[in-house]
Every structure is written in structure tokens, then in C-alpha cells.
Amino acid sequence: MTPTFIYTFAASQDEHSLWGLEMRSLFGQETDSFIMKSDLNIDPNRSPFIKEQIEVMYEGANMADILKQVEDIVLHEETFKVIFVKINDLSEEDKIPYEDRRLMERDLGLHIDAEADVHNPDHVFGFVTLGGRWYFGKYRTNDAVWLLHMKKPRNYSIALGTRLARAVANIAVPNPIGVQAIDPCCGIGTVLVEALSMGINIVGRDINPQIVQGARQNIAHFGYTSEVTFGDISDINESYDVAILDMPYNLFSTTTPEEQLSLLRHARRIANKVIVITIETIDDMITEAGFVITDRCTANKRSFARQVIVCS
Structure with missing residues (x-):
């Protein structure tokens, strides 16, 4: 299967034109939203506008699908952390309250057979909803070099x-x-x-x-x-x-x-x-x-x- 990646972005109103040109150059497409799915693996550190990247491991129609799939993760003695990727420009009906996001993180963590470590984990996973589907995978953030x-x-x-x-x-x-x-x-x-x-x-x-x-x-x-x-x-x-x-x-x-x-x-x-x-x-x-x-x-x-x- 072709790898899939989810990207989140941050740009001020003054930067939208520049962000759009950079997206067209890097991804061959642009989006009006601060989240996008792509088959291209772009290092998030390359762009001043990419916030995060999820390298998708599992996807499903709902959280129940994701909860079932993450049970297959094998980390042996290594630790992990799970992050709900928050999107800032979602409509009110699509926003998920903070408390619900924390509950989802905790629920996913309980379905992964390994030790959680929120401070210094060996692996960081992210999950997010986009276009009516849920995505879970390896999480990377931008270091803003x-x-x-x-x-x-x-x-x-x-x-x-x-x-x-x-x-x-x-x-x-x-x-x-x-x-x-x-x-x-x-x-x-x-x-x-x-x-x-x-x-x-x-x-x-x-x-x-x-x-x-x-x-x-x-x-x-x-x-x-x-x-x-x-x-x-x-x-x-x-x-x-x-x-x-x-x-x-x-x-x-x-x-x-x-x-x-x-x-x-x-x-x-x-x-x-x-x-x-x-x-x-x-x-x-x-x-x-x-x-x-x-x-x-x-x-x-x-x-x-x-x-x-x-x-x-």
C-alpha cells in the first residue's frame, strides 16, 4: 500500500499567499484548511508552515475501528505517548472538547500493550479526524530550526x-x-x-x-x-x-x-x-x-x- 501522511499547518493571514505557493511547490496541491492528507513524505522541519506530521498506520470510520487496530502494536520494553492532534480552524460542530480529547488519548493508551510515558517516550503516536475518517500513526512535530x-x-x-x-x-x-x-x-x-x-x-x-x-x-x-x-x-x-x-x-x-x-x-x-x-x-x-x-x-x-x- 502507498504510505499516507496527515499534515497540520499554521500560518497567519499575512502569510497565506506564501504558504499556498510553498504548498503547491512541495505537495503539488494546496488546501484552505490547516490539515491535509498526502502520499508525499515531507519532513515537517522543512516548512515554516507545517506544524505536525502523522505517518498513518491505521485508519477507520470511527474511534472503535482505531481502538481495535492499535492492539496490534508491539513495543516490547519501549514506552509510548499518544497525542490528539488539535486543528484550530475547524467549524464549531466539528470541534472536539478538551476533556473528550484527553479521554480518547487515555482510551487509546489503554489499548496499547506497552508502558506509557508522557515525558520522555520512545515512541510518539498521533491521531486525528479528517473527512469523516480517523487516522492514527507515528507523530512528528516541527522543531522550528x-x-x-x-x-x-x-x-x-x-x-x-x-x-x-x-x-x-x-x-x-x-x-x-x-x-x-x-x-x-x-x-x-x-x-x-x-x-x-x-x-x-x-x-x-x-x-x-x-x-x-x-x-x-x-x-x-x-x-x-x-x-x-x-x-x-x-x-x-x-x-x-x-x-x-x-x-x-x-x-x-x-x-x-x-x-x-x-x-x-x-x-x-x-x-x-x-x-x-x-x-x-x-x-x-x-x-x-x-x-x-x-x-x-x-x-x-x-x-x-x-x-x-x-x-x-
Whole structure:
């Protein structure tokens, strides 16, 4: 049988557009709900929006079906814990009160022939209801590693946030196997750190030598390794599967429209797929550079918005 996985998600209203693009990239589909079933095994730590994953072992039409099936679990001397996975956006008629959830956890625990340990179990199981059916299986939660990456030794105010950077890395490289990526305007390496932490093969480059040193320091600080070179994108002769291009901006930026177009053209020259991040609407410029826009989203942060555009 094909393995089945249940995922729960968390995203603020401002993040829904970005979350949707990341879901389409990782799962090939999206959902309006904070829960989804998929045949794909995505590490929950990859996404800033995935809360939990259940690798389904048993499913049934009701809890009685699940109670009967969990009696087959054999853990020998190992301990376990059972968690009812709570979904925050359910309708009132579908919500299950806290006391009932605890009773279900206790009932399931009594049907598993092993010792329960709520503090330090060898195995954690989760169960949830979705679409009128019940699911039980191995439970994993997200460790939110990107929060640790906020504490870089080198930083500056206009850098991408780590949540956005992690989502962008997933949009660019949903499956890292055999993919070579580049961030040719990498700044202090926020995207590089997130990508490297997920096993993505990525290199960086920047035209500012001091910024390059900062990116190298940040990468080394978190124990990752990657090549970060100093130089202009026009000097790159290698080819890559994907490039992540965060267009230069801020009040002190002197980048002209002609230079922006040159960046886009060189990105198209060196990569088959490019993720463009911009605070301006530059669709005409993207088209002029020879790209086709295949997907996009808006990443909002209070009154500030960035566009994330998938180009091929």
C-alpha cells in the first residue's frame, strides 16, 4: 500500500499567499484548511508552515475501528505517548472538547500493550479526524530550526526574514536530490543558511566583498559549508538548475532599471528556473528578460510586501 501522511499547518493571514505557493511547490496541491492528507513524505522541519506530521498506520470510520487496530502494536520494553492532534480552524460542530480529547488519548493508551510515558517516550503516536475518517500513526512535530537562524553573528535590517527565506528555498528546490542551486545576490546568506539546513546543494555570490565575508561567517556559525564567492553575476560561467534572485533595493540602492534587467537576463542565462523576489512590480521586465512566469505569491509583513515570482 502507498504510505499516507496527515499534515497540520499554521500560518497567519499575512502569510497565506506564501504558504499556498510553498504548498503547491512541495505537495503539488494546496488546501484552505490547516490539515491535509498526502502520499508525499515531507519532513515537517522543512516548512515554516507545517506544524505536525502523522505517518498513518491505521485508519477507520470511527474511534472503535482505531481502538481495535492499535492492539496490534508491539513495543516490547519501549514506552509510548499518544497525542490528539488539535486543528484550530475547524467549524464549531466539528470541534472536539478538551476533556473528550484527553479521554480518547487515555482510551487509546489503554489499548496499547506497552508502558506509557508522557515525558520522555520512545515512541510518539498521533491521531486525528479528517473527512469523516480517523487516522492514527507515528507523530512528528516541527522543531522550528529557522528560529535559531535568526541569531546570526552578521545581520542587517533589509535581509529576508528566516521564515520567508526558508519558504523561498522550498519553492525553488522542493526536491533537493540532484539539484544544484545558486543565490547570485546572496547578501549575508539568509537564504543560503535555510537551504543548506535542508540539505539543498547551493552556492552564493555577491558583489560586495564585506557582505561576502558576512555570509561566510553566518554559514560557518551554524556549522554548514558552502562556496560563497565575490563577484558580479555577469562573470558566472557555470550553469545551475535554479537561481534565487533577491532584487537589490533600499533607500540607498543605486541599481537602475537597466541594471535590474541585466540581473534578470544573466539569471536566465545561468539557470533553468529562477525565483525572483522583488518589492516592485516588474512583470514587464521579467518578460523582457525572456522568462515565463509560472507561479507567484505576495509575502506580507505588516505594511511591507515582497513578491515571490517563479520564472522559467
